[in-house]
Amino acid sequence: MKTRAAVARKAGAPLSLETVELEGPREGEVLVEVKATGICHTDEFTLSGADPEGIFPAILGHEGAGVVVDVGRNVTTLKKGDHVIPLYTPECRQCEYCLSRKTNLCVAIRATQGKGVMPDGTSRFSSDGAPVYHYMGTSTFSNFTVLPEIALAKIRADAPFEKVCYIGCGVTTGIGAVINTAKVEAGARAVVFGLGGIGLNVVQGLRMVGAEQIVGVDLNPNRRALAEKFGMTHFVNPAEVQGDLVPYLVELTKGGADYTFECIGNVKVMRQALECAHRGWGKSIVIGVAGAGQEIATRPFQLVTGRVWMGTAFGGARGRTDVPRIVDWYMEGKLNIDDLITHVLPFEKINEGFDLMRRGESIRSVVVY
Numbered sequence: 001m002k003t004r005a006a007v008a009r010k011a012g013a014p015l016s017l018e019t020v021e022l023e024g025p026r027e028g029e030v031l032v033e034v035k036a037t038g039i040c041h042t043d044e045f046t047l048s049g050a051d052p053e054g055i056f057p058a059i060l061g062h063e064g065a066g067v068v069v070d071v072g073r074n075v076t077t078l079k080k081g082d083h084v085i086p087l088y089t090p091e092c093r094q095c096e097y098c099l100s101r102k103t104n105l106c107v108a109i110r111a112t113q114g115k116g117v118m119p120d121g122t123s124r125f126s127s128d129g130a131p132v133y134h135y136m137g138t139s140t141f142s143n144f145t146v147l148p149e150i151a152l153a154k155i156r157a158d159a160p161f162e163k164v165c166y167i168g169c170g171v172t173t174g175i176g177a178v179i180n181t182a183k184v185e186a187g188a189r190a191v192v193f194g195l196g197g198i199g200l201n202v203v204q205g206l207r208m209v210g211a212e213q214i215v216g217v218d219l220n221p222n223r224r225a226l227a228e229k230f231g232m233t234h235f236v237n238p239a240e241v242q243g244d245l246v247p248y249l250v251e252l253t254k255g256g257a258d259y260t261f262e263c264i265g266n267v268k269v270m271r272q273a274l275e276c277a278h279r280g281w282g283k284s285i286v287i288g289v290a291g292a293g294q295e296i297a298t299r300p301f302q303l304v305t306g307r308v309w310m311g312t313a314f315g316g317a318r319g320r321t322d323v324p325r326i327v328d329w330y331m332e333g334k335l336n337i338d339d340l341i342t343h344v345l346p347f348e349k350i351n352e353g354f355d356l357m358r359r360g361e362s363i364r365s366v367v368v369y
């Protein structure tokens with residue numbers, strides 16, 4: 001079949017809106033009509049050329065929601081008409097990682113996913129006979145896409161696609177980092193670096209679990225009002241702090257934060273986030289994704305004296321199990337997604353969504369087909 005898609009043809013160039021060929025689902029695969037997709041900073045990271053796994057030409061997008069149109073042989077858990085959210089972190093429930101119960105990082109298809117192909121080593125997308133690659137196993141910047149059955153969460157049919165698509169990455173990553181990875185307790189003090197599409201969900205998660213102090217750090221002063229609405233108790237603009245940021249934050253949190261979250265992808269900020277965590281027990285969670293060749297540094301003494309440096313992918317969530325529950329939380333009014341979706345754009349304006357993010361004018365732009 002043919003499908004409309006936004007193709008990343010080369011690093012740093014706008015997406016090219018094209019009609020490409022899409023082969024139907026093979027064994028264990030599912031054809032999905034994508035109804036809506038968010039634009040996450042990770043899409044921009046890969047499009048910019050900073051992603052060591054970036055492949056061109058590819059169809060980016062990993063924050064979608066849609067409907068099952070067709071299933072391949074031996075697909076048992078999904079059928080035509082089911083509403084689904086694609087999962088860049090699948091959940092096979094059979095691999096060593098899934099069975100360990102220690103991580104959400106299912107490895108069943110990770111190797112081929114990183115190479116931009118389906119588990120059988122081929123791409124379902126092509127253009128003029130040449131392959132166009134998948135991205136994060138999801139490629140939601142295509143109106144129709146093919147995914148392995150284990151990379152789809154079945155969700156309730158009354159959930160609005162243009163809202164719950166955000167659960168496919170940003171919402172789950174932010175809330176999950178608080179609940180699953182950091183395991184923040186009521187009364188905790190926390191610092192969130194970066195108040196964008198991920199950081200504001202961390203703030204929202206911190207409020208949900210009853211954190212007492214939620215400090216937000218961002219260079220963009222326009223982030224303040226929305227962050228306060230989501231539960232931020234103190235705003236810090238590093239550009240306005242006299243002297244070093246770390247001692248300032250340590251004093252503000254009365255000795256260091258119990259939990260800190262880096263939601264930017266800046267290795268210097270990752271160091272600040274670790275070093276303003278409380279001596280003896282502070283945990284610092286890396287969420288931001290840093291470009292090829294970048295490394296983090298700190299004095300080992302920071303760790304010797306009890307700070308813990310850790311990271312999270314997809315908020316530690318097991319997608320097929322956890323995503324339908326998070327959709328329920330939204331539908332029950334426990335989560336605010338609506339206020340974070342600042343722009344809804346038709347597919348033809350997808351590049352405007354990237355521009356809004358680069359200029360710091362959006363939290364989440366959602367593209368509808």
Ligand code: NAD
Binds near residue numbers: 041042199
């Ligand atoms: P975003 O662009 O919406 O937000 C980034 C925020 O950081 C902006 O508000 C910006 O003003 C702020 N910022 C930039 N530089 C800063 C600095 N030096 N100090 C303080 N604030 C600064 O991006 P997003 O969609 O929220 O994504 C954030 C990061 O999380 C990205 O690196 C993205 O790739 C990553 N991410 C990781 C996961 C994961 O599973 N680990 C999931 C989703 C996104």
Ligand code: AHE
Binds near residue numbers: 051054089105
């Ligand atoms: N490909 C990059 C790393 C990109 C990355 O860390 N991706 C996160 C999700 S970001 C979603 O917005 C992730 O899930 N990582 C775990 C994994 O297995 O990819 C690189 O540096 O090579």
Ligand code: ZN
Binds near residue numbers: 040
């Ligand atoms: Zn993302």
